[in-house]
Amino acid sequence: MNAVSQDQTLERDVQLFTALLGEVLREHSRKRVLVIVERLRDGFMQLREQDDEEVRDKLMKRIRGLDAQTLSEVIRAFNIYFGLVNTAEELNAYLARMDLISAGERLWVGSFDQMARQFKADGVSPEHFQSLLEHLVYLPVFTAHPTEAKRRTILENFRRIFLVAQDLHRRKLNDEELEDRLQGILTQIQILWKTDEVRVHKPQVTDEVRQGLYFFRESLFDAVPQVYCFLEKAVRRAYGPDSGIKIPSFIQFGSWIGGDRDGNPFVKPETTELAVRMHGELVLELYLERVGKLLRMLSHASSLCQPAPAFLDSLDADEDYWVETMGQSLRRYVHEPYRRKLAMVEFRLNANLQRLRVRMAGRYEPDLPDGYDQARDFLTDLHLVRDSLHHHGDANAAVGPLNDLIRLAETFGFHLVHLDLRQESTRHTRAVSELFARQAGAPFYQAFDEEQRLLALAEAIAHPHPFVIEKGTLTAETRETLEVFEVMARMRAEVSEHAFGQYVISMTHAASHVMEVMLLARLAGLAGMGRQGWFCQIQIAPLFETIDDLNRIGEVMGRLFDDPTYAALLKASGNQQEVMLGYSDSCKDGGILASSWRLYEAQRRVIQLADDHGVSCRLFHGRGGTVGRGGGPTHEAILAQPTDTVHGQIKFTEQGEVLSYRYANPETARYELTLGISGLIKASRCLIEPPPADRKDYLGIMDELAQYGEEAYRRLTRETDGFLDYFYDCTPLDGIALLNLGSRPSHRKKADRSLASIRAIPWVFGWAQSRQTLPAWFGIGYAIERYRGNDLERLAKLQRMYQEWPYFRALLSNTQMSLFKAEMHIAKAYARLAENQHQAQxxxxxxxxxxxxxxxxxMNVAGLRGLMEETPELQRSLARRNVYLDPLNHIQVSLLERYRSEEEEAKREEWLDPLLRSINAIAAGMRNTG
Structure with a gap:
């Protein structure tokens, strides 16, 4: 299918969904809602083609004449439209990919096929390719930042529409079947119309954990094995079936949901404990479903095949378990060996699940049957079945469901995800200071300089009994800080040694901040000196967030690597150091150019430092959904990393709305995982061949551009009178703070309206809602203009940088997307909300x-005539949404006026509902929130 017909098919689906939505509105909404929706849409479309103050005034008068309930329904109609457009685009993109595969054509850039063929064409040998694969770790980390506006119920509705619409495309239907499918979509839209998309209550942390688990249950457990299968096929096509290349399991998942306590008072030690158990419960349930299917499928009779000796030995060894623990007759499945083995696998998994649920209920029952001690024992049983099938010539029965289950067990273990914990550095400093202060004759820790602190901490960590602790005498805050580490130790023993990923320290300013956490871990028995020497069962990731912190990264990490105690503990934990880089706060602090470039430099410095100390280093990218928080296409983002810094491993956060866009449908999840993994493999060629040297002239130019960009950004945000008042007045931040999106507060300190107090997410969210998208581009134009002046040679140099340097190209491509999403004529309408109009203007x-x-x-540097000319599909997608976003933004401006001007509480509340709905709808339309 060519691009034109693809676009026509997509437009036809959008028109169909819009028509069906119109039918629902006609039958089930308040009178005239459909007419209002269409007139507002058409009126603002007319304004896009030609601005007309008279038409604009008429439209605003119409909006101001609507009551709160009618406005709510109009907004809901727009919101459902965005969901339907997203579904149509996702479906058509998937179908286009399938058509390309069916036609046997070369696949898209970022596909496994394109990547494998490129490696083969470049002369990469099978041995080198295998070596690269052995180093891979691809680790997306799901977070619960308050930017996901869709409820789980809504996601399920759109999934059903996706599947029915797929039938319309993929199957030959008679008239009656066609009518059934159309009625099916209409019914789902009708249900959406009768379902409240705005949460009635603010979600609890456990609600957020369940929301995260949805993607594993509904999508990723199907998608992950298929991704491995696609990679195997692509490598086989490129290198041939006899290349000997084996694909190891390298996909892992992380989570912050239930572990991220930085600024979230609702994440308690017991919350973390429950989250880990919920992870364990879901993964066991999903394994049991698949084992049950295998038990029914692998009905081989021992009289018709000869299982492998190792498999038969395992059956013999399990005979007591079969009879005594399971209470089974020796005759059951006596002639069906695989069913017998899988029945035992099923029983053991059920025993694990039963034990977990008893503990979740707060009970202790010592007489429960034994299950598996650890996930590797479960895998051993699956491997025995697989190898035995190969042994008697039934390898084809070992692929498919059995091989998929092995991939799942290798990926998810009994832990599902590695739960990262995060806390702000000052919490640990206060806890450690209190612990020192409670010891007789102990030094006054708070008075120490950095050198003295490191010595005191190292001495305490190495001591067999560093502190006498009476918990009852400690402050509640310090008790809670200690309990987090105790939960880690307990859950590692109960659920899995892989239950936790990193302990992330936000606002890391010094090496002592890391050593303080190591001391707290020592007190919980997670690290220290034992009879066999040093041991360490915790991995600590310092998070560098602000511009100053990024500049100081070499000094802090160098001091840590040079500390003999820390070096010994790091070696005991596997000699891998993870360092987290904060995109959001550095951007809020110094602007997009300074943030992006300081992050680039920080990566180069820390990787070089780790190499010099013989330490393996993995970078953890704290990216958000929007460009202002490090977002953008994953494939390009990985390729844009500094040369020789991606050594086979990449870890990054997947935040808020990104989760539903990338992972709600298994078809899209496969595609997104493929793009990221192929980018990782390409970026890791430095493992098998010398990487190209950095262009020093390009680095020098970026230094200069970053300096100019930071100047411009700070001049606006720090030195302009009334700038923060403008932000609060001219964005819907007051509504965002009340929206029941996430459990985390929007400010670190409630009464503090400073830039430092505003969280990066609502900061970006507010600018996006008001169509200014300022954090993603402000200062770039000033920096380029100041650098190039009227010098044509300098312009030519920047153009070469754009063509040759993936980092610079990704930076300006993301800038184009943010500029396209911004609308200055709409931002002007928000500016009229300011109390001080002169200052605001x-x-x-x-x-x-x-x-x-x-x-x-x-545009000059990219050599383009129009924004996003190089990505026409994305350009059309964003333009398609503007038709409904324009009226929504003007509705929101009107609602903010009414909400803020009402003095009576009851009347204010009346306007709050449509205001919150407008925030949800604009977020859905822009496909970005925070």
Whole structure:
């Protein structure tokens, strides 16, 4: 199917869904809602083609004349439209990929096929390719930042629409079947209309854990084995069936949901404990489903095949378990060996699940039957079945469901995800200071300088009994801090040694911040000096977030690597150091250019430092969904990492709305995982061949651009009178704070309206809602203009950088997307909300001027006539949403006026519901929130 017909098919689906939505509105909404929706859509579309103040005033008068309930319904109609468009686009993108595969054509950039053929064409030998594969770890980390507006119920509705619409495309239907399918979609839209998309209550952390688990249950357990299968096929096609290349299991998943306590007072030690058990419960349930299917499938009779000796030995060894623990007759499955083995596997998994549920209920029952001690024992049983099938010539029965289950067990173990814990550094410092202060004759820790602190901490960690602790005498905060580490030790023993990933320390400013956590871990028995020497069952990832912290990364990490105690503990834990880089706060702190470049430099410095100390280093990228928080296409983002810093491993956060866009449907999840993994493999060629040297001239230019960009950003955000008042007045931040999106507060300190107190997520969210998207581009135009001046040679140099350097190309490509999503004429409407109009208009003019400057300079450097010319599909996708986003933004402006001007609480509340719905709807339309 060519691009034109693909686009026509997509447009036809959008029109069909829109028509069906219209039918639902006609039958089930308040009078005139459909008419209002269509008139607002058409009116604002007309304004896009030609601005007309009279038409705009008429439209705003119509909006202001609507009551709160009618406005809510209009907004809901727009919101459902966005969900339907997203579904149509996702479905059509999937079908286009399937058509390409069916036609036997070369696949898209980022596919496994394209990657494997490229490696083969470049002369990479099977041995080198195998070596690279052995180093891979691909680790997305799911987080519960308050940016996901869709409820699980809504996701399930759209999944059903996706599947019915797929039938319309993929099957030849008669008239009656066609009518059934259309009625099916209409029914789902009708249910959506009758389902409240706004949460009635603010979600608890456990609700967020369940939301995260949804993606594993509904999508990833299907997608992950298929991704491995696709990779195997692509490598076989490129290298031939006899290449000997084996694909190891390298996909892992992490989570912060239930472990991220930085600024979230609702994440308690017991929350973390429950989250780990919920992970264990789901993974066991999903294994049991698949084992049950295998038990029914592998009905081989011992009279018709000869199982492998090792398999038969295992059956003999399990005979007592079969009779005594399971209470089974020796005759059951006596002639069906695989069914017998799988019945035992099923019983053991059920025993594990039963034990877990008893503990979740707060009970202790010592007489429960024994299950598996650890996931590797479960895998051993599966391997025995697989190898035995190969032994008697039934290898084809070992592929498919059995091989998929082995891949799942290798990926998810009994832990499902590695739960990272995060806490802010000052919490640990206060706890350690209190512990030292409670010891007779102990030094006054708080008075120590950094050198003295490191010595005191190292001495305490090595001591067999560093502190006498009476928990009852400690402050509640210190008790809770200690309990987190105790939960880690307990859950490692109960659920899995892999239950936890990293302990992330936000706002790491010094090496002592890491050593303080190591001391707290020592007190819980997670690290220290034993009879066999040092041991360490915790991995600590310092998080460098601000511009200053990124500049100081070499000094802090160098001091840690040089510390003999830390070096010994690191070696005992596997000699791998993870370092987390914060995209959001550094961008809020110094602007997109300074943030992006300081992150780039920090990666180069820390990897070089680790190499010099003989330490393996993995970078953990704290990316958000939006460009202002490090977001953007995953494939390009990985390829844009600094040369020789991706050594086969990549770890990054998947935040908020990104989860549903990438992982709600298994078809899309496969595609997204493929893009990321193929990017990782390409970026890791430095493991098997010398990487190209960095262009020093390009690095020098970026130094200069970053300096200019930071100047411009700080001049606006730190030195402009009334700038923060403008942000609070001219964005819907007051509504965002009340929206029941996530459990985390929007500010670190409630009464503090400073830039430091605002969390990065609502900061970006507010600018996106008001169509300014400022954090993603402000300062780039100024920096380029100042660097190039009127020098054509400098412009040519920047153009070469754009063509040759993946980092610079990704930076400006993401900038184009953010500029495209911004709408200065809409931002101007928000600016009218400010109390101090003179001040607001001055600030708005500065923003608009920089927007136009950035637009001009980016287009000149990229050599384009229009924004996103190089990504026409994405351009059309965003344009498709503008038809409904324009009226929504103007509705939101009107709602903010009413909500803020009402003095009576009851009347204010009346406008709050449509205001919150407008925030949800605009987030859905922009496909970005925070």
């Amino acid at each position: 001055v600030i708005y003019s500065q923003i608009e001027e920089e927007y136009q400057r950035t637009l001009t300079q980016v």
